[in-house]
Amino acid sequence: MSALTRAELMKLRTVRSTWMVLLVLPVVAVVSLMDAALDPVEHNTTVADFMDVSLAVVSVVVAAFAAALVGGEFARRTVGLDYLAVPKRVPVLAAKVSAFAGVGAVLGLLSTLLATAVVVPIAMGRDVALDGAGVAVLRVLAVAAAVGVLAAFGTAIGVLVPHPGIAVGAVVGWQVVEMLLGMAFGIGDVLPIGLVTAVAQRAGTAALPVAFGLLCLYTASVVGVALLVARRRDLA
Amino acid sequence: MTSAYAIEVEALTKTFGRLKAVDGLSFTVEYGSVVGFIGPNGAGKTTTMRSLVGHVRPDAGRVHVAGRPYRELADPLGTVGAVLETGAVHPGRSGRNHLRILARQAGIPRRRVEEVIDGVGLGQAAARRVGGYSLGMRQRLALAAALLGDPAILMLDEPANGLDPEGIRWLREFLRGLAAQGRGVLVSSHGLPELALMIDKAVVVGHGQLIAQQPLADLRKLAGGPTVQISVPEPDRLAALLREQGHRVLECTGRVVTVAGDDARSVGRVAFDHGIGVDRLLVEEPSLEEAYFRLTTGKDSIR
Numbered sequence: 172m173s174a175l176t177r178a179e180l181m182k183l184r185t186v187r188s189t190w191m192v193l194l195v196l197p198v199v200a201v202v203s204l205m206d207a208a209l210d211p212v213e214h215n216t217t218v219a220d221f222m223d224v225s226l227a228v229v230s231v232v233v234a235a236f237a238a239a240l241v242g243g244e245f246a247r248r249t250v251g252l253d254y255l256a257v258p259k260r261v262p263v264l265a266a267k268v269s270a271f272a273g274v275g276a277v278l279g280l281l282s283t284l285l286a287t288a289v290v291v292p293i294a295m296g297r298d299v300a301l302d303g304a305g306v307a308v309l310r311v312l313a314v315a316a317a318v319g320v321l322a323a324f325g326t327a328i329g330v331l332v333p334h335p336g337i338a339v340g341a342v343v344g345w346q347v348v349e350m351l352l353g354m355a356f357g358i359g360d361v362l363p364i365g366l367v368t369a370v371a372q373r374a375g376t377a378a379l380p381v382a383f384g385l386l387c388l389y390t391a392s393v394v395g396v397a398l399l400v401a402r403r404r405d406l407a
Numbered sequence: 408m409t410s411a412y413a414i415e416v417e418a419l420t421k422t423f424g425r426l427k428a429v430d431g432l433s434f435t436v437e438y439g440s441v442v443g444f445i446g447p448n449g450a451g452k453t454t455t456m457r458s459l460v461g462h463v464r465p466d467a468g469r470v471h472v473a474g475r476p477y478r479e480l481a482d483p484l485g486t487v488g489a490v491l492e493t494g495a496v497h498p499g500r501s502g503r504n505h506l507r508i509l510a511r512q513a514g515i516p517r518r519r520v521e522e523v524i525d526g527v528g529l530g531q532a533a534a535r536r537v538g539g540y541s542l543g544m545r546q547r548l549a550l551a552a553a554l555l556g557d558p559a560i561l562m563l564d565e566p567a568n569g570l571d572p573e574g575i576r577w578l579r580e581f582l583r584g585l586a587a588q589g590r591g592v593l594v595s596s597h598g599l600p601e602l603a604l605m606i607d608k609a610v611v612v613g614h615g616q617l618i619a620q621q622p623l624a625d626l627r628k629l630a631g632g633p634t635v636q637i638s639v640p641e642p643d644r645l646a647a648l649l650r651e652q653g654h655r656v657l658e659c660t661g662r663v664v665t666v667a668g669d670d671a672r673s674v675g676r677v678a679f680d681h682g683i684g685v686d687r688l689l690v691e692e693p694s695l696e697e698a699y700f701r702l703t704t705g706k707d708s709i710r
Contacts, residue, residue, distance in 0.1 A: 178511040185504040186497055248495040251462055252552065255489055256512035258461045258478040406462035407423060407454065 175262055179270030183240070192236050193278070196229060200282040203228040204289050212297050219310065219372040221290045221299070222283075226314060227346070229282040230367040233318050234325030235342040237271040241329025242338030251406050260402050264330060268323045268394055275322020280315035283371075287311060302375070310374035317370040317386055324363055324390040327397035363389045410474025413438050413560040413591025414459065419468035421454050421615075428454040430615035431468070436593045436608075438559065441586045443606035443623075444595040445699055451615035452595045453491070456564050460489050472560055484513040484556030490549040490563045498538030502529060502548045505537060509552055523551040528577070542569025550578075561585060563594045567601055579605045603695035611702050618702050623695065630698035631657075633669040637678065638662050638687035645683050652677055662686065 183189045203225035210221070244250040244267075253263045287307065294301060302310070325342055332338040346364050353359020360369040366386040373379045414436035421429040429451040436442045444452050457463040458470045461477040470476065473486045480486045496505055506520045524533045527547040532540065537548065546569050553561060561582075567575050575598070582592055582605050593610075596602045602609075609626050611618040619626060639645050639662060646659045654674065655667040666674050669690045678685050 174511055174514055178508050181504070181508050181511060182497075182500075185501070185508070186499045188499070243497075247497065248492055249497055251491065251495055252509055253512060254462060255460055255487075256484055256509055258480065258483055403464070405423075405464060406457065 173262075173266060175257060175266035176270050176273075179266050180273070183270065183274055186240075188236075188240065189274075192232070196232055196278055196282055197285050199232060200225050200229050200286050201289055204286055204293075208293055212299055216299050217372070218287075218290055218294050218299065218302055218307075219368075219374070221294060222286050222371055223368045225286045226283070226318075226368050226371055227364060229279065229286075230318055230321045230364050231342060231346050233275045233278050234321045234328070234364070235339045237275065237322045237325030238329040238332070238338035238342045239335040241267055241271070241326050242332055243329075243335040245330070245333030246335055248406060254406070261398055264398055264401055267330075268326045271326040272319040272323040274319075275325075276315045276319030278322075279318025280311065282318070283311045283314045306375035309379075310371055313370045313374055313379060313383060314367065317367045317383060320383075320386050320390050321363065321367060324393055327390070327393040330397035330401050331393075361385060410471065412436060412471075413473065414562070414593055415469070415471040415474075416455060416459070417469040417471075419455060419458060419470055420466045421451075421458060421463060422466055423454075428615055429458070429465075432612060432615060432617055433468075434610045434617060434620045436560075436591045438591045439586055439589045440607040441582050441592040441594060441605050443602045443609040443695075444593055444612070445599070445602070445609055445695075446595075446612035446618075447703060450612045452612060453564055454615075455612075456489070456491060456562055456593070456595070459562060460487065460491070462491070482513075482556065484509070484515065484558065486556070486558055487560045487562060488553030488556060488558040489561070490546075490553045490566050492564070493542070493545040493549045493568070496537045496545065496548065499536055501534055502537055502540070502544075502551075503533040505548065506533075506551060506555060510555055513556060515555055519555060519557075523554045526554060527551045543571060543574050546570055546574070550581075559590050561590060561592045561594075563592070565596055566594060567596050567598050575601050599696040599699055600694065609695065611699065613703050626695065626698045626702075627693045630693035630701045632667070632693065634691050634693075635666040635668060635671045635674045636687070636689055636691055637664050637666070637671075637674055637685060639664065639678060639683050639685055641683055645678055645681075648677050648681055648683075649674065 206224050254260060257263050328341050329338045332341050349359055349362040349364050352362060353365060359365040363386060366382050369382040370379060373382050412435045417433045419429050419432045432455060446452050454463055458465050459472055459477060477483060507517060510517060510520050527550050529547050529551060532544055546566060550566060567578055570578060586592055606623055608622050610620045619629065634657060642659050642662050642664050646656045646664050649656050649666060657665045657667055671688055671690050675685060675688050
């Protein structure tokens with residue numbers, strides 16, 4: 172891990188907002204599972220179906236968290252200090268992306284583990300077939316990685332939208348647009364936030380790497396644009 | 408040191424939209440000197456300083472620190488320390504952690520953080536969240552960040568803002584001490600009387616252009632040089648007598664006659680020879696403030 176990434180992780184460790192998210196996110200993840208107890212069960216309902224709302228909410232919270240903190244760095248101009256220490260901007264921004272991806276993956280892992288622990292007893296009580304242990308572990312790891320990638324996506328949004336409130340609005344707005352597109356055209360599963368749910372549902376199938384790869388492609392594109400914009404942007 | 412100059416700005420030009428913030432500006436800062444960067448608000452001082460550290464991309468011209476563009480420095484914080492914005496700190500983070508993060512980014516040993524905290528007198532406040540700092544404490548924190556790499560060049564934008572008189576005195580002695588160690592310091596400030604006590608040279612700018620780049624003593628001469636002020640009961644009579652004897656009377660206000668030059672003995676002799684009682688007689692050196700206003704008259708704020 173580079174010194175820059177370690178410095179970014181130290182930034183996260185030394186502000187309360189990170190710890191607040193760490194405390195609030197599991198609660199949000201569990202509360203969002205309420206639909207698992209209420210949704211009608213059909214013959215093809217899976218454990219992953221019970222978790223989809225929770226995963227979508229966790230993904231948006233993590234992406235918004237990254238967008239808010241990075242957007243805040245530009246709004247407060249603290250990023251200027253980063254550029255003083257390391258004048259070449261791409262390594263600085265790459266360190267932010269990788270640090271948030273790492274933290275996002277950890278948050279995704281914790282949330283998915285917790286969600287699984289809550290959902291499994293519900294599924295058993297409602298006669299929904301449980302996955303094998305291998306698929307369950309793969310799902311947890313794949314979702315954690317997907318949430319990490321989405322955190323990188325949120326970081327890029329924070330770079331592009333240099334204001335914490337507006338950056339959060341952009342992430343939430345993005346999700347709303349995804350939902351609308353999903354309802355109108357049925358393409359929700361191939362859009363960035365929807366892909367986290369898709370990854371969970373496709374654990375143990377050949378479609379998993381495709382869904383994960385598509386999410387990485389979206390994120391790489393947004394991160395690429397963010398790097399290009401930030402390289403040329405004046406801190407005036 | 409890879410260059411004779413700590414800072415070189417050559418024909419720097421920067422435009423934001425329709426506003427030309429800096430227009431062909433050139434000046435230098437030598438090692439071992441404190442240079443005051445003076446001008447009205449909107450004169451282009453901050454844009455120039457930001458260009459020097461690569462925060463702003465010049466449209467034209469050359470900005471070098473230690474002989475090369477900031478982006479090409481192998482050890483940026485070890486070469487240049489900059490205080491550009493005291494508010495650029497996360498309010499929820501402690502001063503110590505703020506410095507530790509910067510040190511980690513720049514590969515500076517952690518013990519150096521404690522050294523600069525002591526050096527700027529931040530002491531126990533370093534453990535507190537920056538959101539609770541006074542403006543003066545934030546200035547000290549920003550200065551600590553600038554000194555973290557023990558740089559040979561310092562660039563300080565309004566470092567005296569928010570400092571109490573004791574803090575200003577401390578800053579003055581601190582900067583003079585840095586220059587005595589051979590470091591080059593560029594400092595902008597609106598506190599001209601304070602600045603006059605710490606700088607060797609002044610770079611005066613207005614509307615993004617260079618107005619003057621002079622040693623402090625020469626700058627004072629530009630303001631008209633010294634004057635003799637004599638306070639007498641018959642100022643008009645004395646003024647006429649002085650003119651007769653070849654003195655250049657600049658003004659006669661109330662009981663005070665102001666005469667160009669520093670020959671107080673000769674002015675006093677005229678009054679004595681003609682039986683005019685003298686209440687007060689003194690030689691006034693023009694202040695940096697007077698020099699500044701003389702140079703920038705009509706070059707009002709553009710922002």
